[in-house]
Amino acid sequence: MTAGTILVDTREELAGLLSEARTAGRRVGLVPTMGALHDGHASLMREARAQVGEGPVVASIFVNPMQFAPGEDLDRYPRTLGADLEVCSAEGVDVVFAPAVDEVYPGGEPEITVDPGPLATVLEGASRPTHFRGVLTVVAKLFGLVRADVAVFGQKDFQQLTLVRRMVADLCMGVDVVGARTVREPDGLAMSSRNRNLDPEQRRRAVALHHALVEARDAARWGVDVALEAARAEMRQAHGVDLDYLVIRAADLTELPDDVPEGTAGRVLVAARVGDTRLIDNMPITLGATRAPAGRGDS
Numbered sequence: 001m002t003a004g005t006i007l008v009d010t011r012e013e014l015a016g017l018l019s020e021a022r023t024a025g026r027r028v029g030l031v032p033t034m035g036a037l038h039d040g041h042a043s044l045m046r047e048a049r050a051q052v053g054e055g056p057v058v059a060s061i062f063v064n065p066m067q068f069a070p071g072e073d074l075d076r077y078p079r080t081l082g083a084d085l086e087v088c089s090a091e092g093v094d095v096v097f098a099p100a101v102d103e104v105y106p107g108g109e110p111e112i113t114v115d116p117g118p119l120a121t122v123l124e125g126a127s128r129p130t131h132f133r134g135v136l137t138v139v140a141k142l143f144g145l146v147r148a149d150v151a152v153f154g155q156k157d158f159q160q161l162t163l164v165r166r167m168v169a170d171l172c173m174g175v176d177v178v179g180a181r182t183v184r185e186p187d188g189l190a191m192s193s194r195n196r197n198l199d200p201e202q203r204r205r206a207v208a209l210h211h212a213l214v215e216a217r218d219a220a221r222w223g224v225d226v227a228l229e230a231a232r233a234e235m236r237q238a239h240g241v242d243l244d245y246l247v248i249r250a251a252d253l254t255e256l257p258d259d260v261p262e263g264t265a266g267r268v269l270v271a272a273r274v275g276d277t278r279l280i281d282n283m284p285i286t287l288g289a290t291r292a293p294a295g296r297g298d299s
Contacts, residue, residue: 004089005085005088005089005092005093005094005095005096006094006095006096007085007095007096007098008095008096008097008098009097009098009099009100009103010099010103011099011103011145014058014095014097014145014146015145017056017094017095018056018058018095018146018147021055021056022147026052026053026054026055026056027051027052027053027055027149027150028052028055028056028058028146028147028148028149028150029048029049029051029052029055029056029057029058029148029149029150029151029152030048030057030058030059030060030142030143030146030148030150030151030152031044031045031048031057031058031059031060031093031151031152032059032060032062032138032139032142032151032153033059033060033061033062033084034061034062034063034064034077034193035061035062035063035078035079035080035081035084035098035193036077036078036079036080036084036193036196037061037080037083037084037087037088037193038087038183038191038192038193039183039191040154040156040182040183040190040191040192041059041087041154042087042090042091043154043180043181043183044152044153044154044180045057045059045087045088045091045092045093045152046091047152047178047180048150048152048178049091049092051150051152051176051178052149052150055149056094056095057092057093057094057095058093058094058095058096058097058146058148059088059093059095059096059097060096060097060098060099060142060146061081061084061096061097061098062097062098062099062104062138062142063077063079064104064134064135064138065101065105065134066105066109066113066130066133066134066135066137066138067130067131067132067133067134067135067138068131068134069128069129069130069131072128073194073276076197077193078193078196081098084096097142097145097146104138104141110137113133113134113136113137114133114136114137114140114167115133116132116133116135116136116163116167117163117166119132119159119162119163119166119253120132120133120163123159123245123247123253123269123271124159124160124271124280125159126245127244127271132159132160132163135160135163135164136163136164136167139151139164139167140167140171140173143168143173143175148175149175149176150175150176150177150178151164151175151176151177151178152178152179152180153177153178153179153180154179154180154182154183155179155180155181155182155282156182156190156191156192156280156281156282157280158179158253158267158269158282159253159269161177161179162252162253164177165177165179182281182282184210187207187210188207188210188211188214189203189206189207189209189210190209190210190279190280190281192279194277194278194279195277195279197275197276197277198274198275198277199275201240202240202274202275202277205238205239205240205241205274206241206274206277206279208234208235208237208238208241208272209241209270209272209279209280209281210281211234211238212231212232212234212235212238212246212270213231213268213270213281213282213283214283215227215230215231215233215234216228216230216231216248216268216283216285217268217283217284217285218230219231220248220266220268220285220286220287220288221286221287221288222288223260223287223288224248224256224260224266224287227248227268227285227287228246228247228248231246231268231270232246235270235272238272240274240275241272241273241274242272242273242274243270243271243272244271244272244273244278245269245270245271246268246269246270247268247269248266248267248268248269248285248287249266249267249269250264250265250266250267251265251266251267251284253267256287260287262287262288263286263287263288264286264287265284265285265286265287266284266285266286266287267282267283267284267285268282268283268285269281269282270282
């Protein structure tokens, strides 16, 4: 690899740049993004570097039309390639792959795509039924083009991370999928490219999502019902925040049993609209007893 970050936009250029590393047996890391990079993305790049050592780190920047349904914010999605390249360079990314749509989808939308399975029909999939088909299809393409040994995704998009891991396992793709922790603003709001769409008042209101997750985490020792009610009470106080879902699932996003064993690892997930901007967040929790002690049940 040559020094500095190299920008490529074709598959041939990408393959040529990575051939030496593959021949030498160095691990190749991939950070798939849609651009509009922030400190959360930068942390994924640092994690990729830690995973591959002296091997090349590739960041893809591609706003994937397949994961946007009609009427969603494909056209609104920020495109900031110049600033994104500065982030990648500062984090020591070797290659930025920023292809055009017809480079990724020659001939238009593919006839053969990845079926994301039943998990894609709930949570984000309930309101965006074609979303994960598009996500997994483009991720599978990127895995094939980069031939990555390790790929790093953020835990903020936890359902996406879970589905990518399932795809890799079920299709025997041979990629190590690493989930990096969510990076947050000082007030707790999860970093997201969509945050820039919020006006100052909406930005102030948006932190309610984080507050709700914290309430659920702190009440989780009293069981699922108490944790959910604590989070919902927080959201009821959040004016101007239109709740889509607020749920607690097992750590792999399967449904929890009626009687949850003490110490069960779970995940609390929330999605809401603030103005025209849809935000998601989640947090790991540890569930305790299924009944609240006196004084907690009505909290």
